[in-house]
Amino acid sequence: MAWFPFWQRWQQWLRSRHYGRTAIDSRYAIAEACVIGFVSALAALVIKNGVNWLGSSRLSLADTYGAIWVLPCFGLVFGGLAGALIEQFSRPAGGGGIPQVKAALARYPIPLDWRVAVVKLLGTVLVLGGGMTLGRRAPTVHIGAALAAQLSRWFPTSPEHRRQMIAAGAAAGLAAGFTTPIAGVLFVVEELMRDVSSLTLETAIVASFVGAVTSLVFQSSDLNLAHSLSNSPTVRFTTGEIPFYLLLGILAGILGVLLNRSILSLQNWQRKQNLSLVIRIGVVGLISGVAIALLPSFFRDNAGLREFVTSGELSWHQVVLTLVAHFILTILAYSTDAPGGLFAPALVMGSALGYLVGEFGSYWQDQVTQTTFALAGMGAFFTSVVRVPVTAIIIVFELTGNFNVVLPLMVACATSYLVAESLFPRSLYDHLLETKGIFLAEEKPDHDFLADIRAGQVMKTEVESLEQSLTLAQVLPIMSNSHHRGFPVVQGGKLVGVFTQTDLANAAQESVHIALKQIMTPNPITVDPEAPLSDVLYLLNRYQLSRLPVVEGDNKLVGIITRTDIIREEVSQLGGQIIHPPHPAYSVYQTRSPLVGEGRILLPIRDSDSALVLFQIAAAIAKKQNYEIDCLQVVKVSKAQSPSVQRVQWQRQRQLMQKLERIARHQRVLFHTEIKLAYSITDTILDTIQTRHSDLLILEWQGEMPIGGQIFGQITDRLIDQAPCSLLMVKQGTNDHAYPRYLSPMAHWLMPVAGGPNIEKMLNLLPALFSLYPEENNPQLLISKVYLPRQSQRYDPFYDLKNLAERWSEQLQRPIIPIPVCSTSIADALSDLAEMRECAAIVLGASREGLLKNVIHGNLPTQIASQTNTTVFIFRGPVDSPNEEAIVPPLAPDFGLDE
Incomplete structure (x- = not known):
């Protein structure tokens, strides 16, 4: 238990040390980048070891019991487990991860936290260990960014600093995955963030260095970079080979575009089928297992396949088979949104393509080495898919440690990039984001x-x-x-x-x-x-x-x-003009009746339980006042994409609207309905009030104590403060009678008074509410005023209350019973009175007092609602001017309820 005070003291110390600075101290940023690089490297090592252990077990069992049985079962079971894990705990953890990081760095509200990192890590181990043809480097980028985002929440940062930390985490993830620290930095600059500011480079370099060093420390006895392709034959490059490298770039560009388009098309088809991730990933895992079991045994070592190709251990027939099989299986696997990346598959396919072009060139020139072409093909194909030629060159260079490979890489990568951009502009990640409604601007965003x-x-x-x-x-x-x-x-x-x-x-x-x-x-x-x-x-x-x-x-x-x-x-x-940003909302269902009413009631509803009760109240008022009812349901959607393109299940809301429409026709009430998809419920309701010129807003209120500094709750508080029309809040009672929950036969209604204007205006709605009862069961109205013991010495409270009862009795054409109450607690006195008289409802007028009395004396309406089982109505009249104070409930014993 001592942890919480310590954490609070730690946060206070950070705030006092950090927020007063003109900019984030670079020392804090560098220290945070070191932590990010370390944890990102640990995550990358966990993935690597987990995949190796599960993959080794899979191959061992395949040798023992037969590959045709074991490999498909592993793909089906572990693919399905990965899909279930993602669907159950974190949907943003699906896919390769690079698009999510790119969108987050572009300031889209994409979730990045420890939950995403953990689910991504486990899902990647299950998918890759199960045998699907994907890579683990893109997931390490996603995990590094997610861990960095989580750490940035624990340290006080600005939004720009948080973006730089996320970029540093992504760089560390790539550096630890490939043991290529330079490529990690360049990938962030070239593809993810496109920012070369000093702090971005500093933190990315530090995080990449720490990530690469941590990865090396846990894998070798020294800190020398382990070049996985350094044992390849000597790399040679001559001017006579340039035409063949141009051919390699052209072919890589075409095949990369074909891969990207195929993934997008197949992914779009799968999503239209509305299949769960469990089925999508599990079935493709099964198909991959069958295919790999039928292919030659060398294909089962997915991690070492690239080395087989570049070292020349395979015949050209086997290389062709590798390219075709890897191409098809990668499209199938990546289109399922399985947690795996394209980096490793692109390098394998590129090496196979380069080897084949080198084999073709060897018939024309004796000095051509297939290994050099295989290395150049890795960079060219990677460039075509991801569109990062500089990063591709550096990755292959760091993997080989041979500077002679740079020139052929530059020729092949530049050609591949030009061809791919001409056929299908922008990277696969940009197109994947666009399918989700996220469009990243090519040009530099406007300066803030x-x-x-x-x-x-x-x-x-x-x-x-x-x-x-x-x-x-x-x-x-x-x-x-x-x-x-x-x-x-x-x-x-x-x-x-x-x-x-x-x-x-x-x-x-x-x-x-x-x-x-x-x-x-x-x-x-x-x-x-x-x-x-x-x-x-x-x-x-x-x-x-x-x-x-x-x-x-x-x-x-x-x-x-x-x-x-x-x-x-x-x-x-902005030049002195206030620009009101729109509140995007998209109407998916709408019905309209003739516009012949003298006013309009806006009725926002949430669910079927409360909708019928609120509708009966609104219908009673509409029939008495000759009003129309606008019934609105707002389905909140993610801000990651436009509401018009989001796929949301709203059939249940439509069925509820159609049910209310039938009831409205039966009761002959003018009734309009609309279902909207929107980012903000409150903004949509306020916009509807303006566009429909609503006269009365009826809201459901749970009667529960809100959190923080709210009075009724975040949405209700804003509507009370900003809605210009009259407002009626209804907290339903819980008494179980033959009548609806808000009605109790032969019961009283209690109306506390204190002389304010809102309770007077509420009198106009009472006849409509009383009409919900059968005439023989019409309730009696009790009016009460709570006064302090010392007030009885100055005046007779019963005299004033009796005069008010007589005046209101003439207006309502019904008897009214005055009941003064002496008490030091308004909430207790009214709750006891309501219980003693078996009141079916309590009617309160909202106060125009400031929030000061609310915090001193407590939230009185909430106290009353929580202490009684009766229905509670709170009424607030229309706001006369935009400068009028926010209308909040009354809260001081000296002033009553509607001061």
Whole structure:
């Protein structure tokens, strides 16, 4: 249990040491890159040893019991296990992994964390150990990036720094997989990030070096690079061979394009069949096992096949068979989204193609060596598939350790790249991302001007602060009279902490004479005046803050910066025009009735359990007020691609809508329906209110205590704050009666009052709600006011309540019973009264009081809802102007419920 305080102290120390800097200290970045390189190398070694052990067991059993039985079974069983593992625990861990890393570095919200790394590692071992024709290097890149992303969450970083750490992890993964540190760095620069800034290169180089060294330490007794192809015959290159290297580049470009197109076509076909990964990977594993069992025995050593080709141990007939079989099996395996890469298969196919071209050239020139062509073919085919010619050259060079191979590699790779780009532009990874709706711009993205603006240029220098020597009793009036929700706490001009409404809520049980320094939050997150606004905005979003103190030197408070300050600066930079970004939503189902109503009710629904109840309430109001009902269901989708191209199962929502349509026709209610796929539920509801000109929004409320600083919950709080129309929240009761859950025959309705405007407006909806009852079972309305014992000495609460009951009785044409209650707790008094009178519903008017009373006295509506089994209604009238304060529930005993 002592771990948690230690972790909190560690986080506080990091924040105080790190966030006040103008930029991320390179020492932290280098240290983090070392850790990333080490853990990435360990993951690569685990994969290598795991694949070797499982593969050796597979071949040993095949020799004992027969390959035709063992190899297909291994492919089917372990392929199916890998598919189940991915589907059950982490879908982003499927596929090669390079597209996911590339999208994450392009700032798409692609999951990268420890779960992805673990599932990827296990899935790769199962797939490759089961005999599928894929490689392990691309998964190590994915795993390295995922581990780096997870580590960057534990260390305080900016978004740009996190991207650089992810790139470093990818470089370390490739360096450890091939033991090629230079190629790891170049692959990040050439394909993944296309960034040559100093910090990117530094961290990538360090991570690659550490990854390669760690891999060597655990595999050999020295640190000399083990060139796996160094035992090949002497590499020679003459000018007379150039035409054959050009031919090799052309053939590699054509075959690479054919491979890419075949993978995309087969993958698209498989996804249209809606097959699970278990079936897709398992079946292809079975096919691969059968094929390998029928092929010559040398084909079963997938890891050593490249060396067989380059060393000239195979005849040209066997090399042709290797190329064709590897080509087909790689297409089948990669199209299933199995966790495996194309690096190793591309090198094998390239070496086979190069050997064949060299064999052809040997008939024309005696000095042609097939080995040199095999090495050049590796780079050419790799270039055609991945479109990274420089990385391909360096990988083959580092694998051979022979500089003489560079010139033939350059000729073949350049030709292959030109041919492939002419036939099928961009790499396979870009096309795979496009099938998921992710389009990476070829040109350099627009420069983020927020990175050039400093906090000191935008901050407010006049800061309302509190001295730490103040008491809680002295602080309360200051917070009540201020529109701020948090204050820096200073001592002698130096920042020592912050005091927010959360701290105030935590101190609700403390004495009012307690000193501020005992209840404030010490060591707050701060920024330096030279910190870029992009980093400030990241910190505000990551920690859900509304403001950050700006300090310099020895924690001297010089200003404060808020979200509003950043927005104002963005508007200024955009030429003074506020650009409202669209909230993408795509309508997949819609019905419309004639537009003849005098108003509109917007009814967002979630599930069938609550939909019928909310519909009955909305229908009753619509019939009384001559309104129409807009019924909306929002299905939240991933931001990784446009809603219009995402495949989502929404048949269940359509069936619910059609059921409500039938009920609406039976009750003769004007009813419109719509199902939308959208990124944000709240934004879609707000947009619908604007476009449909809604007059009333009816929301379901669970009545549970929300987390954090929320009052009703994240979505509901935003709608209360921003929806311009009237709003009715309904928390369903749990009483089990013959009538629906929100109705109880011959029951009372309780309406607490305090003289506010919202409860008056709610009276207009009561006749509609009462009409849900049979006329003989119409409920009685009780109005109540809770007052403190000391208030009874100043006035007669019953007199005021009786006059109000008489006035409302005339308006509603029904008797109203006034009940004053004396108590020190509003929630307890109303809950007890509702239980004693067997009330079917409690009607509350939302308050226009600020959040201060909410944090002092607690969330009163939630307290009432949790203490009773009755239905609770909360009504808030329309917002008159955009500058009006956010409407929140009432919370002070001195003010009642609707002040």
